[in-house]
Amino acid sequence: MSEIIKPNFNIAEVPAGHDGPGFFATSMDKAVGLARKNSIWPLPFATSCCGIEFMAMMGSHYDFARFGSERLSFSPRQADLLMVMGTIAKKMAPVLKQVYEQMAEPRWVLSMGACASSGGIFDTYSVLQGIDRIIPVDVYVPGCPPRPEQVIDGILKIQDLIGNESLRRRNSPEYKDMLATYGIQVD
Amino acid sequence: MNEIKTAQTAVAEKDYTTLNLGPTHPATHGIFQNIVKMDGEIIVDAVPTIGYIHRAFEKIAERRPYYQITPLTDRLNYCSSPINNMGWHMTVEKLAGIEVPKRVQYLRVVIMELARIADHIVCNSVIGVDTGALSGFLYVFQQREHIYEIYEEICGARLTTNVGRIGGLERDFSPKCIDKIEKFLENFPAVIKEFESLLMRNRIFMDRTIGVGAITAERALNYGFTGPNLRATGVDYDVRVMNPYSGYQDFDFVVPVGTSGDTYDRFMVRQQEMWESLSIIRQAMDKIIQMPEKVFHADVPEFYLPPKEEVYNNMEALIYHFKIVMGEVEIPKGEVYHSVEGGNGELGFYLVSDGGRTPYRLHFRRPCFIYYQAYTEMIKGAMLSDAILTLSSLNVIAGELDA
Amino acid sequence: MEDTLLHIVHDKLKSQFGEDIISAEQAYDFPVYTVSKKKIIEIISFLYNEEELGFQFLTTMCGLQFPENKGGEFCIMYQLHNMPKNWRIRLKVYTPANDMEYPTLTGIFSTANWMEREAFDFYGFIFKGHPNLIRILNMEDMTYHPMRKEYPLEDGTREDKNDTMFGR
Numbered sequence: 001m002s003e004i005i006k007p008n009f010n011i012a013e014v015p016a017g018h019d020g021p022g023f024f025a026t027s028m029d030k031a032v033g034l035a036r037k038n039s040i041w042p043l044p045f046a047t048s049c050c051g052i053e054f055m056a057m058m059g060s061h062y063d064f065a066r067f068g069s070e071r072l073s074f075s076p077r078q079a080d081l082l083m084v085m086g087t088i089a090k091k092m093a094p095v096l097k098q099v100y101e102q103m104a105e106p107r108w109v110l111s112m113g114a115c116a117s118s119g120g121i122f123d124t125y126s127v128l129q130g131i132d133r134i135i136p137v138d139v140y141v142p143g144c145p146p147r148p149e150q151v152i153d154g155i156l157k158i159q160d161l162i163g164n165e166s167l168r169r170r171n172s173p174e175y176k177d178m179l180a181t182y183g184i185q186v187d
Numbered sequence: 188m189n190e191i192k193t194a195q196t197a198v199a200e201k202d203y204t205t206l207n208l209g210p211t212h213p214a215t216h217g218i219f220q221n222i223v224k225m226d227g228e229i230i231v232d233a234v235p236t237i238g239y240i241h242r243a244f245e246k247i248a249e250r251r252p253y254y255q256i257t258p259l260t261d262r263l264n265y266c267s268s269p270i271n272n273m274g275w276h277m278t279v280e281k282l283a284g285i286e287v288p289k290r291v292q293y294l295r296v297v298i299m300e301l302a303r304i305a306d307h308i309v310c311n312s313v314i315g316v317d318t319g320a321l322s323g324f325l326y327v328f329q330q331r332e333h334i335y336e337i338y339e340e341i342c343g344a345r346l347t348t349n350v351g352r353i354g355g356l357e358r359d360f361s362p363k364c365i366d367k368i369e370k371f372l373e374n375f376p377a378v379i380k381e382f383e384s385l386l387m388r389n390r391i392f393m394d395r396t397i398g399v400g401a402i403t404a405e406r407a408l409n410y411g412f413t414g415p416n417l418r419a420t421g422v423d424y425d426v427r428v429m430n431p432y433s434g435y436q437d438f439d440f441v442v443p444v445g446t447s448g449d450t451y452d453r454f455m456v457r458q459q460e461m462w463e464s465l466s467i468i469r470q471a472m473d474k475i476i477q478m479p480e481k482v483f484h485a486d487v488p489e490f491y492l493p494p495k496e497e498v499y500n501n502m503e504a505l506i507y508h509f510k511i512v513m514g515e516v517e518i519p520k521g522e523v524y525h526s527v528e529g530g531n532g533e534l535g536f537y538l539v540s541d542g543g544r545t546p547y548r549l550h551f552r553r554p555c556f557i558y559y560q561a562y563t564e565m566i567k568g569a570m571l572s573d574a575i576l577t578l579s580s581l582n583v584i585a586g587e588l589d590a
Numbered sequence: 591m592e593d594t595l596l597h598i599v600h601d602k603l604k605s606q607f608g609e610d611i612i613s614a615e616q617a618y619d620f621p622v623y624t625v626s627k628k629k630i631i632e633i634i635s636f637l638y639n640e641e642e643l644g645f646q647f648l649t650t651m652c653g654l655q656f657p658e659n660k661g662g663e664f665c666i667m668y669q670l671h672n673m674p675k676n677w678r679i680r681l682k683v684y685t686p687a688n689d690m691e692y693p694t695l696t697g698i699f700s701t702a703n704w705m706e707r708e709a710f711d712f713y714g715f716i717f718k719g720h721p722n723l724i725r726i727l728n729m730e731d732m733t734y735h736p737m738r739k740e741y742p743l744e745d746g747t748r749e750d751k752n753d754t755m756f757g758r
Contacts, residue, residue: 045211047218047240048586049265052309053346056335059328089589091729092218092239095210121258123744124243125736126728145346238727245712246736246743281618408647408673411701422673429676523618524669524680526649535650537667550667552650560704589727 012038029167036080036106037162038068040155043079045099047086050113050145054085057148064148067155076102081158082135085145087115088128100135101184105170108158111137112151114144135182203231206571210239216313216578217585219559228570233563237556241589248549252514253279254353254490256549261347263551264587267306267530269298269338269350274527277432278536279353282523283490290482291355292434293471297368298341298350299433299527300464300471304375305334306530307415307457307464310582314454315386317579318395323385330378333371340364354491355484365472372469379461387458393451400565400577401449410561413554414532415456416581420448426528433527437474438467450580489516514544531555531582555587595677596621602643606636620669622680630683631693637670637679638698645670645679648699651706653713654682655739663687664713668695694720712737 015034017026046054057064058072073079076099088096100109111131114120117140119129131137138161141154169175176186209220220236244263248256260271273295280287308331312324335345341364342350342357351357360368386392402412404420417424425442427435443459445452484491488507497504510516520542526535535552558581566574599621600614610629615622625633637645647670654665662684669680685692694717695702706717707726714735717723725732734741 049262049347051217052265055309056328056332056345059332060325061329061332087240087242089238089240089242091241092210095239099211119745119748122242122247123748124247125741125743125745126241126243127745129745129748147345238725238729241727243736243743250743406700409700411648411699424673429673521617522622524620524678533649537650537652537669539654548654550650550652556704556708557650557701560701 029165030163032167033163033165037159040067040069040081040108040158040162041071041073041079042069042081042083042110042155043073043076043099043103045082045084045096047088047092048115050085050116053145053148054083054112054151057151062148062152064152064155067152067159069155076100077104079103080107080162081155082107082109083112084109084116084131084137085112087120087122088131089126090128091126093128093134096131097134097184105186106162106165108138108162109135110139110141110154110158112141112143112154113146114142117142120144135184136178202226208574210236217583217588219578219583219585219588221562221574223566223571223574225571228572230566230569230571230574233566233574235559235563237559238589240585242586244551244590245549248546250545252544253516253518253546254511254514256546257351258347258349260551261349262586263553263590264306264530264534264555264584265346266309266582266584267302268346268348269302270306270527270529271534272348272350273299273433274525274529274534275536276351276353277527278523278525278538279490279518280485281525282521282538282540283353283487283518285354285485285487285490287355287433287485288482289434290475290478291484293475293478294356294360294483295351295433296435296438296471297360297468297475298338300467301334301337301368301371303464303530304461305331306582307461308334310530310579311454311457312382313579314396314450314576315392317576318392320386320389320392323382326385327378327382330371330375333367333374337364337367337371340367352484352491354487357484357492359481359483360475368468368472372465372472375465379458383458387455395573395576396451396454396580397449398447399450399573400569400580401447402561402565403448406561406564407448407558410564411557412532412561413558414528414530415460416448416453416532416558418443419445419452419456421446426526426533430526432525438470440467450576453580516544518542526552529554531584531587532558551590553587553590555583556590559583559588595679599623599637599643599677599679602640603633603636607633617680620678620680622682624682624684627683627685627692630681631695631698633681634668634670634695635698643672643677644674645672645677647671647673648695648701648705649678651695651702651709653709653715653737655713655737657739659684661686664690664715666692666709666715690714691716691718693718696720711735714738 015026015030111117116131119127139154139157141150143150179186204225206223206225210218218239222234223230224232244259257272260275261268263271308327312327315323338348342348404422407417407420421444423442423444440463443456445456492511493504493508498508518540520540522539524537526533532554537550538546539548541547565577596616603611610626612624637643649669649671651668665682665684667682671678692715706720709715710723711725711727
């Protein structure tokens with residue numbers, strides 16, 4: 001028999017576990033993490049310039065869909081990842097918070113660009129000085145705007161977080177306390 | 188038929204549906220809110236709310252030295268930021284009475300026309316997406332990446348370019364950059380032709396766009412429309428022709444106009460303008476090649492940063508460098524208005540200077556802000572899905588709208 | 591040519607409105623006329639309707655503030671354009687700080703609607719007869735008019751910036 005032909009695409013790595021003839025055992029955390037991290041449905045919350053770079057990232061050249069995020073979810077109810085791209089004005093802040101609250105657990109937040117992360121060059125009366133004042137953020141991507149490669153790197157960081165997260169984290173009192181500091185109710 | 192209509196209009200107020208579109212609705216391409224009153228699928232009234240990305244540009248501009256305002260202008264219409272940068276530089280040059288050499292003007296024209304193409308690519312491909320044709324979008328975005336690569340060769344940035352300085356450009360076009368522009372000029376016509384053949388005579392596209400979101404020339408002028416949206420109604424107002432800047436009078440180009448001012452005409456005007464831009468770039472490149480090399484800025488040491496070696500070895504250069512960076516350059520008092528043809532229309536800078544290190548007042552005439560107020564009038568009586576199409580064909584850019 | 595435009599418009603305005611045209615000057619490529627507030631609408635509609643002038647396009651308008659200029663602390667700038675002839679002029683109307691009322695221009699130009707709302711939002715000009723004079727860019731519950739020179743630019747809630755580093 002000839003050698004096994006290796007396909008020229010990457011398959012997700014098998015998580016650590018015990019295997020033997022006819023069986024493979026791993027922990028639930030790892031199996032679920034593997035599934036979750038490679039099928040993120042992002043919600044693009046694009047407000048300004050970064051949104052245009054996001055379009056480039058979704059476009060044919062950088063092709064964000066390679067990382068398991070082919071489908072954008074414009075409904076917060078079905079989204080896993082909130083991508084905040086662009087300046088969030090104080091007028092917009094309650095809207096952003098509401099979108100975050102509407103998302104189901106587990107949910108992650110990526111803050112793209114200087115404006116979303118810290119207010120950027122807009123230290124003004126009308127701009128929220130970083131979205132982490134109203135919602136918790138998992139990954140910050142610096143830049144004004146960041147290059148698409150940077151954002152893809154940010155997404156990979158999110159994937160690492162997702163893959164390594166314990167299943168019970170979202171039920172833990174620490175997590176609830178953390179949300180409570182942002183004034184977000186969990187039931 | 189008539190009877191049914193009267194019966195419908197006689198429906199009491201409470202039978203209308205109120206629908207909230209935005210501010211994060213995916214179909215609105217940016218953050219504007221419209222609360223629309225619907226009769227079935229027909230829009231009866233709309234109340235627009237803007238300001239969701241108000242960043243106080245005009246206030247920041249009062250606190251920054253002149254050269255630090257360029258990055259702010261980037262973020263006005265971020266689809267074509269080089270045009271904004273150049274517009275601002277030309278405004279300051281007008282105020283300070285700086286003459287730029289012809290070669291610099293042509294280099295600027297090349298950059299500005301590339302930006303116009305990039306802007307129109309975004310708008311027109313998004314019209315395609317809103318009619319359900321995603322393939323065109325994916326196809327032309329590949330070409331937009333080529334334009335961004337050219338920007339990277341010129342200034343190192345992709346989207347918010349901050350290109351150029353007061354008095355010229357920060358560096359000359361490299362041979363590689365000229366190669367890339369030539370390659371773009373060679374490849375782009377085929378792509379744009381294919382994009383046109385996908386949409387222009389496509390029955391579905393035509394049915395969706397012809398007669399949708401139309402506005403008459405009179406109303407458009409009264410609403411202060413400029414740019415492609417005004418030209419689609421049949422008025423041939425183009426700042427490049429009317430008040431030429433940066434040597435546009437030396438180029439041969441046509442100002443395309445539409446007739447009915449509907450979505451299809453706006454699409455066609457933008458498409459035609461891309462061809463014109465290509466021909467302008469071609470002419471400019473031919474002119475640049477014949478000119479003496481290495482002229483990329485005017486001789487204005489009090490505004491244009493000297494090269495770094497000079498700063499270290501030359502007293503005068505050090506003084507100028509210090510003065511420019513600290514914003515201590517003397518600038519005449521006065522008020523000046525300069526406008527350029529931006530991606531969406533007449534982008535004006537009204538600058539009041541009191542001779543200080545910062546502008547006393549800087550007002551941006553933002554075309555989006557001015558024409559978006561006609562949106563309510565344009566969508567009344569239209570279907571909801573047509574309203575989305577009208578919005579994308581107006582090319583409302585949130586950054587420019589709210590400043 | 592611009593000099594003549596300055597004079598053509600000035601002569602016409604002067605013969606029609608006399609004392610209400612306070613001054614005329616050339617600022618770069620623009621003729622600038624300072625006119626009195628009580629006649630502003632009549633002046634603009636005259637410029638709009640007069641056969642030779644025909645300034646039928648409002649390019650832009652914005653508020654200005656000159657705290658040093660006592661008796662005329664605030665100002666509104668209108669910029670008009672005659673497209674067929676390519677004539678552009680600027681009108682300036684000063685007002686003291688205790689009288690922020692202006693007549694509205696929405697009757698002539700629909701585009702003045704949002705521009706006036708913006709001027710109200712930024713400086714607190716009151717446009718009498720405006721159909722919907724509410725804040726446009728800032729939040730409804732804002733209590734001041736942020737573009738006025740006495741108000742700070744910065745957000746004020748940031749703790750990572752202090753006076754020594756950022757020159758506040």
